[in-house]
Amino acid sequence: MKKGSKAAGPDTNGIPSDATQKDARRSDVRRKYDPEQTKRNILDVATQEFSAMGLTGARVDAIAERTNTTKRMLYYYFGSKEGLYQAVLEKVYGDIRALEQDLHVSELDPVEGMRALVEFTFDYHDRQRDFVRLVTIENINGAKYVEQVKSFKGRNVTVIHTIEDLLARGIAAGKFRNDVDAIDLHLLISSLCFHRVGNRHTFGTAFGRDPSHPRLRARHRAMIVDAVLRFVRKED
Amino acid sequence: MKKGSKAAGPDTNGIPSDATQKDARRSDVRRKYDPEQTKRNILDVATQEFSAMGLTGARVDAIAERTNTTKRMLYYYFGSKEGLYQAVLEKVYGDIRALEQDLHVSELDPVEGMRALVEFTFDYHDRQRDFVRLVTIENINGAKYVEQVKSFKGRNVTVIHTIEDLLARGIAAGKFRNDVDAIDLHLLISSLCFHRVGNRHTFGTAFGRDPSHPRLRARHRAMIVDAVLRFVRKED
């Protein structure tokens, strides 16, 4: 009984993975030799498998099987299972970074900007489960692989700058307290957005509530925004 | 050469694991056949290995090697790798439950009680990394095994009761707002306490800060208490 070769894996339970195969086929013409497509296809399937099964749990055979190509190509392009895993991390971190470009928080008033940032963070984690899971998996690996991902550090620097800017403007406007560290605040926001996604299975089992249910989701979103704004607000 | 047989594993980086082997030898007399001791010994080693490597990453051979006994005994007592993993979960959830008994929050004033609860939750997660890791791992497994752990559901019910009591008394005392759901609040507290431990590796890599450093630890503790209290406080 090959565990990894079944269609889904433990975590996907019905909800389609973020990495859709649609992308891999977007060109109308299905050319036979298309390295970019081949790589993308492998990467998408691998993202699913690694995020569903972890690094050790993932099966190279299972990945290859769901690919349009063969196992050999996986090694041809990515060298090893670990190389493929790293490429997945790279892609996933690149994706979130690209999205964050569109958030023009600096143009908003500090309170609204903070709200927008939290909502974006919330929405991103809520939707990009693969991302959340891969981060979780990296922490089990002791962040061994993410260290080598170029887009990783850069991404975090950007976020901190955004938060620093918001805090500074909020303080200047007399809205925010002046004793909050930007990195600490980022940790706080991340915690709130990450945990309910990453640990939703134990949460669901414990309380019979699926935190990804739309109603709960909306409530959590509001709660988290509220909690963050209360936290940074200057009290008289 | 053998990956799993090295003393530590990816996550322990210097800090001794919670499951010390000392416990397994606490009786002065080393009797020749002591099933209970044997089982405890296996369980302690397994806790380290599973929490360090994950379910799929853990190696039965590696566990057996660091045990005072042989691999056969592991199967004799726990039936299979999964059985052993489940026994580890069972033990770990039992431990936290035992500790929570000592928290007599109901005897404190609601604000102080809330502070005490948050601090307890913070300290527990901060110290019991194995617990945090195993919860993480369970979420990668889709909470498949924790569902069968008896002490699991009970534990959560207790926590919610504690929070409901605190909220009710805080509302009655005019200190807490009355629109907070107990389970949501539990999730919020958990998020803040869990994330910084569970994801400390990626956090450390991203920001060059180790969240388990004493100074940072103290600041986080205060911040989280502050954030929770601000969140539940009734505003005029």
Add this chain to the structure above:
Amino acid sequence: MKKGSKAAGPDTNGIPSDATQKDARRSDVRRKYDPEQTKRNILDVATQEFSAMGLTGARVDAIAERTNTTKRMLYYYFGSKEGLYQAVLEKVYGDIRALEQDLHVSELDPVEGMRALVEFTFDYHDRQRDFVRLVTIENINGAKYVEQVKSFKGRNVTVIHTIEDLLARGIAAGKFRNDVDAIDLHLLISSLCFHRVGNRHTFGTAFGRDPSHPRLRARHRAMIVDAVLRFVRKED
């Protein structure tokens, strides 16, 4: 078409290998659990395969197949293909060393002692083709593995001592010249005994003569003894 799984391999052409399987079965009772026998059996088969195919050419599957046990045991006892190869080297060097003990050259008159040493060296190389081949293979590997073989260095020291003793006594007796270095002489003797075995295939192809044919063998033996004695003899 599995190259390595055919009974013999390129070099054995009909002549039984030195490592007979007979040894592995010498106890009348074929016990089911006999680690020593299992190891010996694997080692014997591996000696054949490695000496016939080289380190890279040898196939672990082929070795396992001709064994009384499974491939897994090979890894159980020897860890890896390279580990097994090294164990083979160890055994083969141990064998020759054991044999050399029986040569009591020091009890003979220097000329007769030298003759005996050369004849022994000749006979050993002539018979132990596996040894010769494995040395050859090691030289292709850059002597990478033999360096770690304990019995290797010791063996060579012994030979040099023997030669030094013979030379000294021969010089004292006015029979040998006094300008011969022992290691150089050892190299000379080895060259003559080794080459005709190690390179007998190209030699056979080139001249249509099989140097292992009994008649040729005897002539070579006499020639080599003659050449060595002429080389060391003191001329008037």
Add this chain to the structure above:
Amino acid sequence: MKKGSKAAGPDTNGIPSDATQKDARRSDVRRKYDPEQTKRNILDVATQEFSAMGLTGARVDAIAERTNTTKRMLYYYFGSKEGLYQAVLEKVYGDIRALEQDLHVSELDPVEGMRALVEFTFDYHDRQRDFVRLVTIENINGAKYVEQVKSFKGRNVTVIHTIEDLLARGIAAGKFRNDVDAIDLHLLISSLCFHRVGNRHTFGTAFGRDPSHPRLRARHRAMIVDAVLRFVRKED
């Protein structure tokens, strides 16, 4: 990571290989399509790889990588790995043959001629390590491929003729004994010249002496000449 792709391989330890790549580029004009140059380039690289790693140990990918062209060309010109190996043998045997033309032993007095022949043989083996290694490798292959090399047999016939001529003239001059077989003598000379090169790694490991060191080299050369002359000399 890729074993075979490193510049050298196990045996070259610092000393440049005989098959320099310079040759492949000797024409000033680098024409775009130059089949001869491409072939020569492949052959040179292949000589290095095969002589360093053996037939099974050599990697087609490694060869292709160090080539100015692609793997496909390798198959285009040589058909298969074995075909390429055979072409390398062919080239290497052609080289030695060409050199031997320059030795005009027949014009020398028999003793001097014999000395010249031995010195030439010594020098050739000493310098052409690739040749020595490839012969060694062929013997591991059971001389399977060299049999099909045209220049092979011819070369050997020539050498024997030379030796026969020297012996005959030496006997006629009363300098050489008359009971030496030309092929046996060739074997003896080859042994002495070949062994110290082919087995220099195990020799070096065993005695801490590198036989290719200039001082040792000179001494060996003299010793071998001496040994051969003593062997053929007519005694009174």
Add this chain to the structure above:
DNA sequence: TATGAATGAGGATTCATTCAT
């Protein structure tokens, strides 16, 4: 209760070679 030996099924990786352009 305890143990070293043994194993089948699977798992990652590499190989020489061929295809489409």
Add this chain to the structure above:
DNA sequence: TATGAATGAATCCTCATTCAT
């Protein structure tokens, strides 16, 4: 003539588990 992409068949190795004592 030349090339990057693609591949099936091995090849080495590991895993959780069971057997015989």
